[in-house]
Amino acid sequence: MPSSTLAHRFRLAPLAAGLVLLTACATGGGGRPPASVNVLYAQLDQASKGYETALQQAREGNGQASEQSLEDALDGLKQAAARCGDTPGCDPQRFFSVFDRLLRLKDGSFFAGDDLDTLGEEAPEEAVAGAAALPQAQRSVTLLRGHKLSELIAMNGPVKAALEMWLTQWRSNLVDTWINYQYMRYEMWPQYEKADLPEALLFGIMAKESGGKVHAVSRSGAAGPLQFMYATGLRFGLNNEDGFDTRFDPSQAARANAAYMDEQLKAFNDNLELALAAYNGGEGRMRRMVGGDTDVSFYDPRIYNQLSEETREYVPAVLAAAWLFLHPDSYNLHFPKIDGAPGRITLKRPASLSELTICLGSAQGMDDGWFRTLRNLNPRLNPQAQQPAGSELQVPKQLEAVYASRCVDGPWPILASDLHSAVVPQVAQADPPPPSRKVRPHSRYVVRRGDTLVAIVRRLGCSDVQEVSELNDLKHHRIKAGQVLQLPTCR
Template identity: 50%
Template sequence: MYRLRFVPALAASLLLAACAGTPAKSDKAAKAPTAVDEAEIGTLYARLGEAVQRYEGSADLAASGERERAAREGNAALDDLRAAALRCKQLPGCEEERFLSAFDGLLRRDAPATAAAGGEKDAAPGEDGVPEAAGEGSPVVADLPETARAITLLKGRPLAEMIAVNEPVKAALEEWLTQYRPNLIQAYVNYQYMRQLMWPEYEKAGLPEALLFGFIAKESGGKVHAVSRSGASGPLQFMYATGLRFGLSTENGFDQRFDPALSARANAAYLNEQLRIFNNDLELVLAAYNGGEGRVGRLAGGGRARFYDSSVYTALAPETREYVPMVLAAAWLFMHPERYNLNFPRIETKLGSVVLPRSMSLSELSICFGQEGGSREGWFRTLRNLNPAYDHQASLPPGTRLDVPAVLEAAFPRTCAQGQWQALAAELHRASMPLVSTPSPALAARNRAAAGRSSYTVRKGDTLAAIARKHRCAEVREIASLNRLRAPGYAIKPGQTLQIPGCSR
């Protein structure tokens, strides 16, 4: 049977929400005795049982294919359970432990490994052998991603509490939702195909998925082979030395900074290290990631000062001041797209593989797959991201196994193994531009000068300087050299014909 996987962070958040803003049990006990409303308490207990049954029933609906109804039922059940828990907190004599037990039962039933290990064990493998993120199989989570992702914990606190939606973050939200909206959407699409490679590394490190997406959106847009002007490389833009610190080396000529899973693991290790150093101050950690932990550590005194303190903020580079709120804003939008009129596309991201029957390149595969499966932009970026160790133009030998989206695995025999599109892709890949010999820089300069050369007949009263000014591009020494005039006088006479160089610069 298709089981609901109850999200541990969701359960924890609901429990915290049930306790928030209301007096503690000890407070109630300290007050004067109050009449117990047995009837209302009994009603709450009944609501508890009904909500649990309703939530469990949503699994049956999902198994029968009624995903939308399953989403509504499951979400409504959780809302009712939470409301009943809040009311129980306010009533003398109501046993809150019953609600805690209900949450705990759902948590242990649907995520036993996570509950038992406190999140330290690896996620259980899915049907395709890839570890499945908590909540990924739930129809409620699938249809309401904000339910699973908004309530993600960072060092025991909901991430949403650690992101201050202040003026800089609001300005960054506007940037993402206006001129950078296409970049944000494309980063989301790219990330979805790499998610099962990258997210498990974050999950094992106890870090929230929204933060991983914030990094990807700002750093590379989900382009695995991105390289910055400073040499930072990969989907999470590691500098070479920093990558080495966290296990990203070069193996058989492949720079591991381009590997999605390995770079996510290194990024998670870096963040946990810096969170310890900066007392779990997320803004300072992000500043350190961009501007260097040494510099930020000196400015912030190891975490004693905050990112927006004038002694820190004004001393940072403009790039770092802009970087921190942009990452946080992207993470916030990942958690709360519905609040900002933002719709991330729903994508079937299950992965498969193909084995090449003949020598082919990733470029050829991109051509013959075309826009299979409804992809508006084709599959070039996704194929490169999933197979980062291969040059997209290199012809790979027969028998090479490549990772591809499952929709392409099914289409491969029809589109790329043989037929007209495979033949077209091979023909285009064999084509090449004509080779042109490149002259030396000195010869090229002489050729340019000769191509633009003109002549001038000296008039009475002319000087070489005046002639140079008249022709604008020419300089006195260039004219003298071209006409073999001797310094320092550069003697000329009326009627003499001079060669004037063209605008070669």
């Protein structure tokens, strides 16, 4: 059970009262507004009344009608807000405040004024009935440690700025993440669901980390769809299996990420922003900054000003992507409909993933081709290596029939094989002289418990992970307590 302070911090003000106050502010005080503004504010008032209707319908067990009432209220609100900007004397911020609250209601926060801990034996029967009327999928998406995810996303300046980035410069990456995720969802989402974590959070992290590219590797050595560093991955069971780095496995990466987030949420008393900052910037550093004050805001200058620019951008970007996962239509964003049902094929003739991509072409409307999806679903395979006949491959179910019609017989597999076996002439060149590299004197360092190679190099300040790894003949940047490392001496 959360502490009383935490429960108070996470509890929204009663939304019905909040909406009434907002519309009252819109129509009273400061002189009488023009008639045209009053018309718009009347529509604002009507949108707020849509909440009352939706609440009553939810209590009556009519979840579908309740959802429709909220949709109608949002549509009316958006239309009025669009005219507000061109109407002298109209305050757009009032519309945004109601819009923000209605979106949170749409997530199922019908009883946000109640203490979330009281929705049990002592809760009013109509409240329990209303909550039960919500679709199970909706509840599983929005719950986080007993709180609605949308309650934990503050719609402040940094999150709004990140929303703009996702809807403009990062838009193609967001849509690509959505497409990639839909085909891997059956592997990744169950891992988060088992940990009682919201799917929107998983999507937000992946959007910012890799865009749903399973084989992504960063310059710092983070790898996989959720970008685990090697040492951190080992802590959560990601290791090498028969030469395959399981950080690249979507299911195992999602399991490890859920375990990591669960650990950090416990360490930071369910402060989601601090947990995300730890994921990006290092949990040790965050714990030192926060100390015992886990109620401190991520945006408190004592914390925010000490963070790297990357982490200051990362946290609101993840939250903004999660918010858009929940509310795409409300931001004029339309994710494509994807049939991500899993399937498999048994190769009737030898083929590589590259050859299959050529055979499949743009089947089922995939204009960019199926290479990325085939790689994501078969992460252990070298995409250029031919797999023998009889091999089983994971594919979207919709491709099973396409494979049988295009890639078993006919011209396409012949063309794909011919292109795949093409030989590129090798031009003999004289070996270039080895690059001159100034040899620096070395110092000795004894690895301490909790050290990582990245952290040691950062403290050193004059080298990089690759140099230190090569200097000490390290495999996978792995170190252990008590090991003696040779480090370049900084001058």
